[in-house]
Amino acid sequence: MTLPPATRCSIVTHASVEANLLQIAQLRESPDQVSPAVGAGSGEMAPSGPQLPKRFLRHCDEHTIVGMAAVLAAMHTLPESLADMSRWGVLAAPCLAGRLFSARTLAQLPKTGAAGVSPHLIPQCSLHAMASAVSVGLGMHGPNMGVGGGPEAIAEGFVTALSMLEEPDMPGLWLVLTQWDDEPIPDGAGGATNGPLCRGVAMALVATHSFARDSTTTLALSLQLPVEGVQSPLRSTGNPFQIKLAHLATSLDAIVHQRRTTVTHSADSPGCWSHDCDWGARLEVA
Amino acid sequence: MSSSDAHFELGSKKASLYNATVCITGIGAASPLGHSFATIADNLLQGRSAVRQVEAGVFARDQIHFAAPVSDIPLPPGMKEQSFASLGKLHQLCLSPAAHALADAGLTTDRRGMRIGIVLGIAAEHMKVWELDFVAGGTRVLQPELDAESIVHSLRRDLAIDGPAVTVAAACASSGFAMALGRKWLRAGWVDACIVGGCDVLSPTAFAAFYNLRALSRRSDDPAKASRPFDRDRDGFVMGEGGAFFVLECESQARARGATIYGELAGVGMSSDASHMVIPSADPKNAAHAIRLALKDAAINPEDVDYINAHAAGTAVGDIAEAGAIRMAFGEKSASVPVSSTKSMSGHLLSGASAFEAIACLTAIRHRSVPPTVNLDHPDEQCPLAHVANAALDRPVRIAASNSFGFGGANLCLVIRAAA
Numbered sequence: 041m042t043l044p045p046a047t048r049c050s051i052v053t054h055a056s057v058e059a060n061l062l063q064i065a066q067l068r069e070s071p072d073q074v075s076p077a078v079g080a081g082s083g084e085m086a087p088s089g090p091q092l093p094k095r096f097l098r099h100c101d102e103h104t105i106v107g108m109a110a111v112l113a114a115m116h117t118l119p120e121s122l123a124d125m126s127r128w129g130v131l132a133a134p135c136l137a138g139r140l141f142s143a144r145t146l147a148q149l150p151k152t153g154a155a156g157v158s159p160h161l162i163p164q165c166s167l168h169a170m171a172s173a174v175s176v177g178l179g180m181h182g183p184n185m186g187v188g189g190g191p192e193a194i195a196e197g198f199v200t201a202l203s204m205l206e207e208p209d210m211p212g213l214w215l216v217l218t219q220w221d222d223e224p225i226p227d228g229a230g231g232a233t234n235g236p237l238c239r240g241v242a243m244a245l246v247a248t249h250s251f252a253r254d255s256t257t258t259l260a261l262s263l264q265l266p267v268e269g270v271q272s273p274l275r276s277t278g279n280p281f282q283i284k285l286a287h288l289a290t291s292l293d294a295i296v297h298q299r300r301t302t303v304t305h306s307a308d309s310p311g312c313w314s315h316d317c318d319w320g321a322r323l324e325v326a
Numbered sequence: 327m328s329s330s331d332a333h334f335e336l337g338s339k340k341a342s343l344y345n346a347t348v349c350i351t352g353i354g355a356a357s358p359l360g361h362s363f364a365t366i367a368d369n370l371l372q373g374r375s376a377v378r379q380v381e382a383g384v385f386a387r388d389q390i391h392f393a394a395p396v397s398d399i400p401l402p403p404g405m406k407e408q409s410f411a412s413l414g415k416l417h418q419l420c421l422s423p424a425a426h427a428l429a430d431a432g433l434t435t436d437r438r439g440m441r442i443g444i445v446l447g448i449a450a451e452h453m454k455v456w457e458l459d460f461v462a463g464g465t466r467v468l469q470p471e472l473d474a475e476s477i478v479h480s481l482r483r484d485l486a487i488d489g490p491a492v493t494v495a496a497a498c499a500s501s502g503f504a505m506a507l508g509r510k511w512l513r514a515g516w517v518d519a520c521i522v523g524g525c526d527v528l529s530p531t532a533f534a535a536f537y538n539l540r541a542l543s544r545r546s547d548d549p550a551k552a553s554r555p556f557d558r559d560r561d562g563f564v565m566g567e568g569g570a571f572f573v574l575e576c577e578s579q580a581r582a583r584g585a586t587i588y589g590e591l592a593g594v595g596m597s598s599d600a601s602h603m604v605i606p607s608a609d610p611k612n613a614a615h616a617i618r619l620a621l622k623d624a625a626i627n628p629e630d631v632d633y634i635n636a637h638a639a640g641t642a643v644g645d646i647a648e649a650g651a652i653r654m655a656f657g658e659k660s661a662s663v664p665v666s667s668t669k670s671m672s673g674h675l676l677s678g679a680s681a682f683e684a685i686a687c688l689t690a691i692r693h694r695s696v697p698p699t700v701n702l703d704h705p706d707e708q709c710p711l712a713h714v715a716n717a718a719l720d721r722p723v724r725i726a727a728s729n730s731f732g733f734g735g736a737n738l739c740l741v742i743r744a745a746a
Contacts, residue, residue, distance in 0.1 A: 129596075129598075130598075136452055138450075138452065138453050139452075139456070139467060139470070142456050142457065142467055143456075143468060145531060146456065146457060146460045146467060149460075149531070153534075154530065154531075154533065154534035154537065154538075155534075155538070157531050157534035157535050158538070159535055159538040161453075161531060161535045162450065162532065162535045162536065162539075162733070163497075163603045163604050163733045163734065164603070165450070165453060166449045166450040166495060166497060166733070167448070167450060167451070167493070168449060168495040168496050168497050168500070168732065168736065169603075169734065171734065172497075172603055172733065172734020172735060172736070173603065173734075175598045175600050175734065176599075176600050176601065176602060176603055176734065176735060178600075179600045180598065180600055181597055181598050181600050181612055181615075182596075182597065182598060183496075183503075183596035183597065183598060183736070184598045184734060184735065185494055185495065186449075186494065186495035186496070187492060187493065187494055187495070188476070188492070188493055189451055189452060189476060189493050189495065190451070190452065190473065190475065190476030190478075190479070191473065191474060191475065191476070192475075192476060192479060196491075196492045196493065199492060200492055200494065200507065203507060203514060203516070204507075204510070207596065208619060208622070208623070209615075223471075223473075224470070225468065225470070226467060226468055228468075265516060317490065318479075319441075319443075319488060319489055319491070320488070321490070321516075
């Protein structure tokens with residue numbers, strides 16, 4: 041029997057990472073060396089965690105590096121009961137990944153021609169690249185899939201994750217979201233003329249019924265559909281980045297903090313994060 | 327009404343759909359082998375190749391390029407030619423088949439309050455948009471403010487649908503993952519119908535990057551002979567473009583409104599190799615696991631499958647890996663179940679391949695004939711399967727399985743069953 045897709049799930053742990061281009065270069069070499077200044081897990085840091093193969097990220101896009109760092113940070117706080125992640129799936133939703141690599145490739149194209157196009161362009165900058173890197177790098181055999189890719193990627197990532205969680209033979213799912221705080225303006229050589237900051241949030245999701253919830257650290261992600269018969273507006277997005285990842289990361293940390301410091305919790309509390317999707321549904325983390 | 331009153335908890339209202347039969351009620355395509363189900367089916371069963379020599383553009387290597395391009399993308403129903411012409415080619419390649427699928431399902435206008443969603447499988451949308459703009463003299467890649475909306479959200483508006491819209495990517499399995507996700511949405515009751523599929527577009531850097539990866543065929547003699555899945559003389563894949571879209575609906579609704587049912591999306595299986603970012607694992611167990619999951623999801627056994635549409639793109643490593651996965655998943659049955667790769671005719675549609683190959687499965691079911699693998703003159707001994715070589719095989723097909731694999735170790739198997 042096929043189980044229904046989840047309408048809500050548990051976020052067992054999460055972590056966020058932010059890094060500028062210089063820090064990304066450092067993470068490229070040592071993605072598990074997230075400094076306390078740029079990492080925020082929902083629990084205590086464990087002394088050791090999973091290891092990536094050496095130089096695994098050397099050709100990766102900036103989003104993949106930051107997303108991977110967020111996953112590694114979050115894995116430090118994962119409960120022992122979920123330590124075996126070999127059958128987990130990975131969903132990664134980057135916003136506009138690959139811009140710097142693409143700009144460099146296109147800038148060089150008239151000079152170098154086809155011979156100068158890196159064979160890493162497609163496997164490392166396509167939408168699936170971050171999900172695949174997490175799957176390959178950390179040995180996860182559940183489905184791996186890129187989601188979104190554009191300004192609406194974060195909401196698309198949440199919606200897709202909620203519909204994937206009952207996949208058979210998949211105990212859990214990593215949802216990795218990445219976004220530049222301000223999109224980089226490429227200099228054509230792989231860098232940027234502004235000072236962009238890339239942010240990543242990684243969340244370990246499990247079906248709510250499959251996990252004994254620890255109310256102090258585990259969050260609930262839910263999706264509510266619009267009432268039947270109510271047409272949602274076909275709006276063109278005035279602000280394409282409807283969800284700011286910085287705000288989401290702050291909210292997740294605030295909710296966890298609130299759980300640790302108060303006994304009761306309500307969906308109306310300041311720590312609740314919600315987003316109204318353009319099709320009328322509402323995403324909520326509480 | 328407060329905002330919280332305007333929503334209900336998902337799952338409370340449509341529990342009966344959780345195991346609903348999900349059917350294909352609309353087909354649209356923009357492909358190298360034609361733009362209608364009938365034309366594509368005819369070309370596949372006749373073994374016609376769409377591969378030809380193409381102009382690869384000013385940045386191409388100094389060599390002959392073989393590919394399977396799409397020409398004359400059909401105008402979407404009801405759209406003005408000028409409006410359609412103003413869109414980028416990638417957008418056109420998505421909109422045209424999506425709109426035709428919706429029309430084929432009878433849902434262009436008469437929707438009876440149905441909430442219709444869309445899942446678009448496309449692996450590198452923004453990279454392709456930036457590149458095609460650059461080739462045309464633009465600098466969009468340097469102007470982030472121009473990237474205000476993804477194609478799937480434009481499609482949602484173009485098609486005037488008001489359900490969820492999501493882009494998914496699993497490299498060359500992208501459009502199959504889109505089909506899988508749309509099926510989940512229907513069973514969850516999130517949508518009443520869902521447009522699913524995907525497409526891709528030829529571009530200079532894609533030619534260059536795949537060539538430099540040594541993934542493309544380097545043959546330069548006869549274009550129609552270049553794509554040679556499972557043949558011992560294969561030397562890589564031939565790129566194609568375009569794709570296919572479907573309208574999925576639950577059977578009960580489709581029958582209630584008298585829709586044509588082309589087939590049932592009966593099973594889905596997904597897994598990852600977790601082995602390498604490009605090269606498929608030599609160990610077939612994870613790809614075989616995806617196939618087994620799909621058969622289990624469809625509640626069938628290997629003996630029930632009448633046709634396997636293989637992913638086989640014509641790469642040295644990939645075809646052998648897939649043959650191993652089929653043999654592992656199907657056991658003794660792999661010696662007799664007919665297998666073909668229609669990429670030998672269509673080329674590799676990349677993001678659009680999986681959905682296009684679902685049309686090949688529907689072709690086999692409707693016409694009681696299995697499309698062949700053309701150019702299969704000397705089957706590779708390392709791919710010992712029941713190949714349908716060079717000519718269609720007439721036989722009843724009630725259940726077809728279609729494999730799709732992608733960079734990053736993505737494995738997918740879809741099971742498509744004849745309508746009851």
